[in-house]
Amino acid sequence: MTSANHHPSDEVLSDFAQGKLSTGMSVALSAHIELCQSCRQRSSELESREIVAWLQADQMQPSASPDFSGMLDLITSQPQMTGEAVVEPDREPAPLVSEIHMLDHSITLPRVLAKAASNGLVWHKLAGGINQAQVQIDNETQCEFLYMTPGSQVPVHRHQGNEITLVLDGGFEDEFGHYGPSDFVVRDRRDQHQPSTEEGCLCFAVLDSPLTFTSGLARLFNPINNYRFRRATSQRY
Amino acid sequence: MQNLSAVGNSISVRSPQRDRPRAVTISEKTPLEAEMEQAEREISAGPTDEELLLAVGVSQDRQAFNTLFQRFSKKIFAMGMKLTRNEQLAHDLVQEALMTVWTKAPLYDLDRGTAQSWIFTLTRNRCFDMLRKKKRQPQTISSDDIWPQEGDAEMSFVHEEQGSQAVEIAQIERFYTELPVAQQAVIEQIYIFDRTHEEAAAELEIPLGTLKSRLRLGVAKLRVLIGVEE
Numbered sequence: 501m502t503s504a505n506h507h508p509s510d511e512v513l514s515d516f517a518q519g520k521l522s523t524g525m526s527v528a529l530s531a532h533i534e535l536c537q538s539c540r541q542r543s544s545e546l547e548s549r550e551i552v553a554w555l556q557a558d559q560m561q562p563s564a565s566p567d568f569s570g571m572l573d574l575i576t577s578q579p580q581m582t583g584e585a586v587v588e589p590d591r592e593p594a595p596l597v598s599e600i601h602m603l604d605h606s607i608t609l610p611r612v613l614a615k616a617a618s619n620g621l622v623w624h625k626l627a628g629g630i631n632q633a634q635v636q637i638d639n640e641t642q643c644e645f646l647y648m649t650p651g652s653q654v655p656v657h658r659h660q661g662n663e664i665t666l667v668l669d670g671g672f673e674d675e676f677g678h679y680g681p682s683d684f685v686v687r688d689r690r691d692q693h694q695p696s697t698e699e700g701c702l703c704f705a706v707l708d709s710p711l712t713f714t715s716g717l718a719r720l721f722n723p724i725n726n727y728r729f730r731r732a733t734s735q736r737y
Numbered sequence: 738m739q740n741l742s743a744v745g746n747s748i749s750v751r752s753p754q755r756d757r758p759r760a761v762t763i764s765e766k767t768p769l770e771a772e773m774e775q776a777e778r779e780i781s782a783g784p785t786d787e788e789l790l791l792a793v794g795v796s797q798d799r800q801a802f803n804t805l806f807q808r809f810s811k812k813i814f815a816m817g818m819k820l821t822r823n824e825q826l827a828h829d830l831v832q833e834a835l836m837t838v839w840t841k842a843p844l845y846d847l848d849r850g851t852a853q854s855w856i857f858t859l860t861r862n863r864c865f866d867m868l869r870k871k872k873r874q875p876q877t878i879s880s881d882d883i884w885p886q887e888g889d890a891e892m893s894f895v896h897e898e899q900g901s902q903a904v905e906i907a908q909i910e911r912f913y914t915e916l917p918v919a920q921q922a923v924i925e926q927i928y929i930f931d932r933t934h935e936e937a938a939a940e941l942e943i944p945l946g947t948l949k950s951r952l953r954l955g956v957a958k959l960r961v962l963i964g965v966e967e
Contacts, residue, residue, distance in 0.1 A: 530884065571806075581841055612885075
């Protein structure tokens with residue numbers, strides 16, 4: 501596997517290590533980190549840094565001291581896990597459906613994405629040779645696997661929020677560059693782009709708000725897009 | 738309180754120094770080793786968090802747990818406030834996280850990292866799952882899927898870049914020979930022969946606590962040599 505050329509920023513990795521990101525974004529980060537050794541190392545450095553900060557922080561807190569009395573006895577009256585029983589299964593990789601079969605080959609998914617896809621993927625054809633399979637991960641983002649058939653093109657669009665695209669197989673281009681396997685591509689509200697692919701591309705995408713198509717007839721899709729996003733996050737409303 | 742007589746001695750909270758000197762007097766000290774030892778002595782005014790956590794895990798030591806509770810409850814509350822901005826949830830997090838510390842303590846090993854990082858990740862994961870539950874999110878993905886445990890993760894990384902991994906292994910092998918013989922023997926038992934701590938201790942005819950100390954010192958030093966930790 502070729503190593504990634506586009507990576508999450510330190511800020512994002514650090515937010516991830518602290519558990520500050522939405523579940524959808526965290527899944528994309530976790531998958532990239534599994535694929536990318538340099539981010540794995542960087543993320544563990546940043547996590548260590550956060551741990552140090554956490555250990556030092558409460559000395560500076562005001563003397564608000566919450567009452568935890570009673571907790572101690574409650575906790576120590578609970579049974580503990582036994583080391584032997586749990587350690588062993590712990591080490592065995594969970595049996596997961598971990599492959600996506602595309603036209604003529606199959607792709608092994610990062611662990612967390614295999615879990616996300618474990619309820620099965622239902623593919624829908626969108627305009628322009630794009631196939632989409634949504635997965636329900638949280639109520640704050642829209643998460644989907646996208647398969648762009650070779651030669652396909654997404655209409656020009658702009659984002660209201662952030663869009664993360666993790667390339668799993670093949671690659672795509674837009675005005676800003678070319679992206680290949682393991683690349684972690686972030687687009688925010690300032691970026692208007694038009695992804696296209698020669699070779700075909702499988703990716704995992706996380707949107708924290710709906711896309712806005714900006715050109716021509718594609719504008720007609722906008723209400724539908726908003727509808728899709730609302731449906732994906734419907735439990736919230 | 739079972740097993741107290743069998744293993745309690747080697748991991749006693751009240752005599753934290755018991756195993757430690759043995760782990761480092763086997764061979765001549767390198768400057769780095771002397772430095773690490775010095776650093777460790779400075780930190781360990783009282784029992785270390787690791788010693789407390791091991792005592793909780795091995796012998797259900799309530800006094801040790803009480804000390805951990807005092808050391809960590811406010812920190813956990815602070816993390817909860819930062820992530821949830823809700824006093825009640827932060828309060829619940831203190832209970833849930835420390836409950837997990839208590840129930841999972843028997844699974845803690847020194848090769849799982851420091852007690853502090855173990856408690857940090859466990860607290861972060863509890864908080865993440867608490868918030869997911871509160872927001873009624875689908876349960877497909879949990880914090881354990883997002884932050885797999887080290888042991889799990891190593892085995893399931895299917896996309897490892899082979900080249901750089903080979904370099905790392907070569908480095909580890911080279912640095913490994915720089916460790917004191919006693920630490921090499923312990924690391925060999927655990928990481929090369931894949932023995933459990935108990936089996937390795939029996940094989941080397943040393944107490945379990947001694948084995949764990951040597952393992953911790955050895956692994957910590959390897960990490961420093963390889964440059965993954967300062």
